[in-house]
Amino acid sequence: MEGGWSYEKKMLISEQLIQGTNFAKQLKVQLNSPSSAETREVLIQGILNSFEKSLRIFRWNGPIKCQPQPVAAAALGTTSVPASPLSVNGNPRDDDFDRDLAVNEQLDSREASKKRKMLPKWTDQVRISPDAGLEGPQDGYSWRKYGQKDILGAKYPRSYYRCTYRNTQNCPANKQVQRSDHDHTMFEITYRGKHTCIHGGPLTAAPTSPKKHELKQADHGNHQQDALTRFRTGLRVETENLDGGSDVTDMPYPFSFPSSSAGLLHFENYSPSGLAYMSSHGGNGILSSPFLSPSTPEGLINSRPRSESDLTELFSTTNSSTNSPIPEWEFSLKDMGIDPNFPFDIAGFLP
């Protein structure tokens, strides 16, 4: 794990600059349309964030400890949410979303299993709060539910989603949504795999033109923004080395982008493999990070959930859109000596 940071730094800086460029492009487009001031503000913040991060990365001489992050930007200024009772210590046993992939590639099951463990995985905890602010452009990722299961010991069922473009674009991204037993306003969303799809790309989605899918679950698609603004977010990021050791970065979220995700982020599978993954997959599409923000415009906020299930559903979608619109890589801010009170006052976005 040691050495080679310069290359990674280059990669990270490059990524940040690309992000900044994309935000600038978006902003340019926004300027030609009657978009809201908030939207523009968000884009500007994104640009600034990108450059700031590039600079910090550039100056940083220590090892890069953290990872790409799906960025659940949070409306800062909020308190961090207590760790959910459900999890968080992500245990590595997992998933098989790429089972099909393994079959298609005729891989040995063991290899498939290994491959599975290499997948980026992170957990985001989100809480619903009536008068919270939530901001951020709609990322545009859309998810398709493929299952729901009652989990032993859990009061609420867990829902399983995968990228809508899984079949058409082989996008491996998927996520699980689990409502907290103790705090019914809290949800834990676990993401696996990066989005490789183009459509749903966070930066390619046009907030103003929701897809039909997104309108589906919302009573009124146009209310998405309103609903989003009702979420409050606080954020905590953790990273964990799958090799056993764990590396936790618990902190306010200085680089977050205003969005709806509230709560806690927990990363896994980050390490060198993550970077390798990025570099091998980067380049195509607007975003190359393996941790593209998983989000979904779909069905944001059903204004009147009729059941727990509905609420979970609602949240899953909400979460999607809440995750930051941009892929971002985080470093150990402690190590970098970065002031948690990052200059960007996200709170300014809150109503």
Place this chain on the structure above:
DNA sequence: CGAATTTGACCGCA
């Protein structure tokens, strides 16, 4: 009518 969701069955792993 096509696409998304629901839900019971099935499968692999610990």
Place this chain on the structure above:
DNA sequence: TGCGGTCAAATTCG
């Protein structure tokens, strides 16, 4: 053997 995760037919939605 039980549990978590996925499949896929049936159903619902737009």
